[in-house]
Amino acid sequence: MLIDHMRALKEEDNLLSAIDQSAREANALQYLREKIETEDQVVRSLQTKVQAKLEDRHKQADELDRRLHAISEQRNGLTDKANHERSEVSEQQERQQKLTTQRRQVSVRLQQIQRVIDRRQRELTQYDEKNLMPAFIPDDRRRYFLYAGTLSPNDDEVFDGLKDLAGLFRGVIPNLNILTSTVADAEDFHPVLSVPDIGHIAHQDLYNDLALNFKGRQLTGTSYALNNRLFSEGWTQSGYGMVDTWINNDLKITVSHREDGRVKQVNYFDHNTLIKIDVMNTNNNVIATQYVEDGNNVRYEEFYRLDRTHAVMMTKEYRDNRLQLIGLRDDKNALANAFKSDVELLLWWFRRRAATANDALVVDGQSPLFQAMLGDKEAEYQIIPTFYRLEANDDLVDVVNRYQNRIHDVIALDDLSFETLLTGITHQIGLQLLNS
Numbered sequence: 001m002l003i004d005h006m007r008a009l010k011e012e013d014n015l016l017s018a019i020d021q022s023a024r025e026a027n028a029l030q031y032l033r034e035k036i037e038t039e040d041q042v043v044r045s046l047q048t049k050v051q052a053k054l055e056d057r058h059k060q061a062d063e064l065d066r067r068l069h070a071i072s073e074q075r076n077g078l079t080d081k082a083n084h085e086r087s088e089v090s091e092q093q094e095r096q097q098k099l100t101t102q103r104r105q106v107s108v109r110l111q112q113i114q115r116v117i118d119r120r121q122r123e124l125t126q127y128d129e130k131n132l133m134p135a136f137i138p139d140d141r142r143r144y145f146l147y148a149g150t151l152s153p154n155d156d157e158v159f160d161g162l163k164d165l166a167g168l169f170r171g172v173i174p175n176l177n178i179l180t181s182t183v184a185d186a187e188d189f190h191p192v193l194s195v196p197d198i199g200h201i202a203h204q205d206l207y208n209d210l211a212l213n214f215k216g217r218q219l220t221g222t223s224y225a226l227n228n229r230l231f232s233e234g235w236t237q238s239g240y241g242m243v244d245t246w247i248n249n250d251l252k253i254t255v256s257h258r259e260d261g262r263v264k265q266v267n268y269f270d271h272n273t274l275i276k277i278d279v280m281n282t283n284n285n286v287i288a289t290q291y292v293e294d295g296n297n298v299r300y301e302e303f304y305r306l307d308r309t310h311a312v313m314m315t316k317e318y319r320d321n322r323l324q325l326i327g328l329r330d331d332k333n334a335l336a337n338a339f340k341s342d343v344e345l346l347l348w349w350f351r352r353r354a355a356t357a358n359d360a361l362v363v364d365g366q367s368p369l370f371q372a373m374l375g376d377k378e379a380e381y382q383i384i385p386t387f388y389r390l391e392a393n394d395d396l397v398d399v400v401n402r403y404q405n406r407i408h409d410v411i412a413l414d415d416l417s418f419e420t421l422l423t424g425i426t427h428q429i430g431l432q433l434l435n436s
Contacts, residue, residue, distance in 0.1 A: 112171075113140060136384075136409040136432035138172045144384075145354050146362040147179045147369075161413075164434055165362065165386070166201055168411070173201060179353065179361075181206040181346060206349050210313055210328070211287065211306045226255060226263060258282070285310070297321055343369060347376050354381035362386065362411070365396060374403055384409045386434075390417035397424035404429075 117140075138144065148162055162178070169176045178201055230237070230246050230253065239245035239254075246253040252269040263284060268276040273295040279288040291300040301316040311333060317325045326345050328337040339345045346369065354361050357380045363370050365385025373383055383406050390396060390412070397420060400407055409430035412418035418433040425431070 115171075134428060134430055136168070136411060136430035138169045138175075140172045140175060141358070142172075142175060143354070143359045144169055144172065144176045144362065145179050145350075145359065145381075146176065147350075147364075149181065149364075165411070168432060168434070177202045177204055177353070179204055179206070179350075181342070181349075204353065206346070207287070207303055207314075208306075209349070209353075211304065226266065281306075343372050347372060347379070350381065351376070351379050354379075356380055357382065360384050360409070365400075365410070366390070371399075374399070374406060382409075383407050384411060386411045386413055387417040387421065388413040390420045392420050392424060394420070397421065400424075400429070401426050 146162070146165060166173075166176065166178075180203070182205065227237075233248070235246040235248045235253070237244060238247050242257050244255040244257070246255070250271045252272065254267045254269070255263055256265040256267075258264045262282060263280045265280065266278040267274060268278075274292050276292065277290040278286050279290075281287045285304075285306060287304055287306070289302045289304075290298060291302075293299045298318045298321055300318065302312050303314040303316075305311050305313045309331075311329070311331070313329055315327045315329070316323060317327075323341060326339040326342070327335050328339075330336040337348065339348065350361060350373070353359075359380075360382040361373070362384045363373065363386070365387045370383070370385055373379065383403075385396075385400070385407065387396065387410065400410060400421070401424075404427055407429070409432070410421055410425075412421055412431065412433045415433070418431070421431055
């Protein structure tokens with residue numbers, strides 16, 4: 001019994017020791033938990049601080065990027081300004097050289113002017129014996145503008161007539177300007193505007209004039225690189241020559257070339273339906289884009305500036321192939337002027353080109369444009385109409401008589417018109433028969 005009792009006491013001591021050991025381990029675990037939680041809080045605090053510092057560093061980096069970009073923009077602006085100033089200096093030197101040349105030609109020019117004055121004085125006395133009608137004599141103190149409409153450089157017959165008209169201004173060719181309104185290259189007109197026995201005639205085109213009316217630097221010969229772009233995009237060339245054809249699934253592009261190989265026009269098709277046309281100039285720049293619906297309905301046209309921005313300078317909106325609105329854009333792409341027709345646009349342009357009463361504009365007197373010019377109350381220029389096969393009962397004779405303040409000279413293109421005007425005009429006016 002005593003031994004059993006002693007054994008039981010020993011087991012009870014062992015149990016109490018085990019309980020104490022478990023309590024100490026539990027306390028140790030609690031301490032570890034508290035220590036881990038404290039360290040976690042320290043770590044989270046450090047992470048928060050690190051994150052804040054990283055965000056601050058990112059903000060500083062972004063600010064540095066913005067400053068670097070601003071510095072780069074400023075540097076580019078200064079570079080452009082320096083290039084522009086160098087260009088102006090070069091142009092000034094060229095003008096100085098031209099001025100020097102002109103000074104050497106002064107004595108010759110004065111002699112030519114005197115000869116014109118003498119001829120004008122002689123011709124002023126050559127009246128028709130029956131009607132006392134003076135001939136039309138160009139005045140070297142005036143500027144003359146000959147509107148040739150939307151001529152094509154390939155229209156030889158019309159250009160022969162244009163040369164004959166220009167011949168009337170033989171003594172004042174430096175004062176003569178040919179005006180056109182076609183999306184074409186000015187250099188295409190040079191061969192027909194430089195006549196050996198007349199001299200070179202200045203040419204201004206409506207669209208080219210607007211495209212160059214900018215403050216930036218002109219585009220210069222940027223290669224269109226159309227072939228390389230089409231090859232890289234997976235197009236397949238199926239035709240060669242003056243008109244190339246490119247195929248890409250249901251899409252097709254036709255590229256028309258000039259005789260020297262440069263691109264003239266690019267047509268875009270979707271399922272063989274025309275959707276867009278790009279018109280190029282001789283420097284391989286897109287000068288106009290026409291958007292087409294249903295293959296033949298023109299919906300919209302864009303005309304571009306010929307500066308480095310290549311921004312849209314004019315738009316035309318159509319409905320059922322009828323022009324609805326013409327919008328002129330300024331250098332900030334804001335609408336600067338709006339017109340309802342091409343005639344309104346031309347009248348506005350004429351007022352800019354022939355801006356004073358000392359300017360005269362030669363125009364087809366049997367065209368709707370002539371009537372619109374007479375009704376333009378803002379215009380100050382004189383009008384010189386031309387007439388062809390004008391009969392005695394034509395109301396245009398009364399128009400010439402009624403607008404004496406705007407019409408001081410008339411050009412007859414044939415004998416019938418000359419006789420009609422000679423007998424029908426009721427006041428003295430400069431009347432000239434072409435090629436008389």
